[in-house]
Amino acid sequence: MNARYRCVCFALPKKLMQHLADSAEGEHRELLQAQVHHCAKLRGSRHASAQPVARSAVKAKPTAAAKPLQRSVFSAGGQTFLPGKLxxxxxxxxxxxxxxxxxxxxxGVALQFFKTVFGRDSIDGRGMRVDTSVHYGFRFANAMWTGEQMIIGDxxxxxxxxxxxxxxxIAHEFAHGISQHLVKGGLGVVQVPGAPPTLKGEAGALNESFSDVMASMVKQWHAGQCVHSADWLLGEDILAPHVGKAIRSLKDPGNTKLTWKQDDQIKDYRGFKPTHDAHTASGIxxxxxxxxxxxxxxxxWETLGAVWYRGFDKLRARATFLDxxxxxxxxAASLHGQGSATHKAVKAGWKQVNVLT
Ligand SMILES: [Zn+2]
Structure with missing residues (x-):
C-alpha cells in the first residue's frame, strides 16, 4: 500500500477522545489518555496493517464471477496486530x-448502498474484499479505516x-476508503516526512464531509427515510448519555444540544480558518x-446522492470548498439541466454556507 493513500481518520475525533480522557478519573483516565496517544501513533504508523497475511494476495483481484459482497471479519483479540484471526x-x-x-x-449495508445507488463495486470500485478487525486493542474507544481495512474497538x-x-x-469509515480511491493522493491528506499524516485545510474538511454525507445517505437508505424524517446525526448510537447525544449534526453543525458539549463544528465558510481541524470545518x-x-x-440518495458522489469524483487532492x-x-447541471430543481438546490446549498455568493 502506498503510504500516500493512507487514511488518517478515526470515527471519534481527537478532540472528543481528549475530552473523554480529561473527564475521566484514575485508571480509566490513564486508559483513555493512552488511547489518545495510540491514535496519534496509528495515524503515523506504516506498519499498522503490515503483518503479512497470505490471503491479502488475492484481496483486490476482480473477477467476472466476483460475488456482489466480499467481507471478512477478523478478531484482533484485544491486541493491535492486524488483521488477527479470521x-x-x-x-x-x-x-x-x-x-x-x-x-x-x-x-454489507454499506457495500449494497454503493452498489445499488452508484453502481460502485466495493471500496476500490473493482470488487475488493473488505476486511474488518473487531476487538481491536484493549477497550479501544474508536474505529478507523486504516487505508487497507477497518478496525473497530470494543x-x-x-x-x-x-x-x-x-x-x-461503519459507513463513515467505509466512505473514507471510497474517497481514498476516488481522489488520487487522498483528499486533503498531507504527508510530511517524519510526522504522522494528517487531513489538512479545506480538502481535509471535504474528506471528512464526504464520509459524513455518505454515511447519512447510507443510514437514510437503509431506513427508507425521506430528508425530513431523517435525524441527520452521526454517532447518535455510540455515546453514553453523560457524554452527549451524537458526534455531529449535519442539520445544525456545532449545536451542542444535538451533539456533545465541546462540539465546535462550523457551518459558515466565513468562519473558516486554515488551522481548523478537518472534523470542525467539515460542517460547512x-x-x-x-x-x-x-x-x-x-x-x-436518489437525486442529490449521485450529484455529490460524481462531483467529489472530480476533485483533486488539494481541492477547496469552492472547487x-x-x-x-x-x-447537477449536466445530469438534470441548467435551472433544474436539482441545479438550483445544489447552488442554494453552497450559498447558504457562504461558499458561493
Ligand atoms: Zn472520518
Whole structure:
C-alpha cells in the first residue's frame, strides 16, 4: 500500500477522545489518555496493517464471477496486530461473536448502498474484499479505516460503546476508503516526512464531509427515510448519555444540544480558518448538502446522492470548498439541466454556507 493513500481518520475525533480522557478519573483516565496517544501513533504508523497475511494476495483481484459482497471479519483479540484471526468470511453463518456479526451486517449495508445507488463495486470500485478487525486493542474507544481495512474497538465500557453496531460509524469509515480511491493522493491528506499524516485545510474538511454525507445517505437508505424524517446525526448510537447525544449534526453543525458539549463544528465558510481541524470545518460542506437535500425533498440518495458522489469524483487532492461547489453544481447541471430543481438546490446549498455568493 502506498503510504500516500493512507487514511488518517478515526470515527471519534481527537478532540472528543481528549475530552473523554480529561473527564475521566484514575485508571480509566490513564486508559483513555493512552488511547489518545495510540491514535496519534496509528495515524503515523506504516506498519499498522503490515503483518503479512497470505490471503491479502488475492484481496483486490476482480473477477467476472466476483460475488456482489466480499467481507471478512477478523478478531484482533484485544491486541493491535492486524488483521488477527479470521472469524467470518462471506457466506459463512453468523458467529457467536456479536460484534463480528454486527460489523459484517453493517459493512454489507454499506457495500449494497454503493452498489445499488452508484453502481460502485466495493471500496476500490473493482470488487475488493473488505476486511474488518473487531476487538481491536484493549477497550479501544474508536474505529478507523486504516487505508487497507477497518478496525473497530470494543469501546471503553463507560463513554463509548457499540461502534460495530453503528451503521453510521461503519459507513463513515467505509466512505473514507471510497474517497481514498476516488481522489488520487487522498483528499486533503498531507504527508510530511517524519510526522504522522494528517487531513489538512479545506480538502481535509471535504474528506471528512464526504464520509459524513455518505454515511447519512447510507443510514437514510437503509431506513427508507425521506430528508425530513431523517435525524441527520452521526454517532447518535455510540455515546453514553453523560457524554452527549451524537458526534455531529449535519442539520445544525456545532449545536451542542444535538451533539456533545465541546462540539465546535462550523457551518459558515466565513468562519473558516486554515488551522481548523478537518472534523470542525467539515460542517460547512455537511450543511451545504443538508440544505440542498431539504430544499429538494424526497430521498437524499436518489437525486442529490449521485450529484455529490460524481462531483467529489472530480476533485483533486488539494481541492477547496469552492472547487467542491463548482464540481457538484456542474454535475447537477449536466445530469438534470441548467435551472433544474436539482441545479438550483445544489447552488442554494453552497450559498447558504457562504461558499458561493
Ligand atoms: Zn472520518
Amino acid at each position: 472469524l467470518r468470511d462471506e457466506d459463512d453463518p453468523p458467529t457467536r461473536d456479536a460484534l463480528a456479526d454486527q460489523s459484517y451486517d453493517n459493512i 469501546g471503553d465500557g463507560q463513554n463509548v460503546r457499540d461502534l460495530a453496531g453503528s451503521l453510521g460509524i 460542506a455537511n450543511h451545504a448538502f443538508y440544505q440542498a437535500a431539504t430544499q429538494l425533498g424526497g430521498h437524499s 467542491a461547489a463548482h464540481a457538484t453544481v456542474g454535475v
